[in-house]
Amino acid sequence: MDSEEVAKACDARYYELLEELQALDFVLVELNLYLDTHPGDYQSIEQYNKFAQERMRVAQEFQQLYGPLMNFGHAFSKYPWEWSQTPWPWQV
Secondary structure (H helix, E strand, C coil): CCHHHHHHHCCHHHHHHHHHHHHHHHHHHHHHHHHHHCCCCHHHHHHHHHHHHHHHHHHHHHHHHHCCCCCCCCCCCCCCCHHHCCCCHHHC
16 A cells, blocks of 8 residues: 555544444444334434434445445445555554
């Protein structure tokens, strides 16, 4: 990886988006666990759907700027194939 790629992957927005995704994932897991035992809680279902939509938006922004977050068909790749480029989100 050359210095330009490292700089792109390590700018402040990269870390902001990753932190936002982690926070959204935490909320979604907690709401999912709650809804497993309270499936009729309409307000919590609405919250879950709102946060799921926000997570999709943030993930799409991250992927447009820095490449895919997940493989196996969960994210598109630009040309050239981005999975060979590091750092990957779990390495930072």
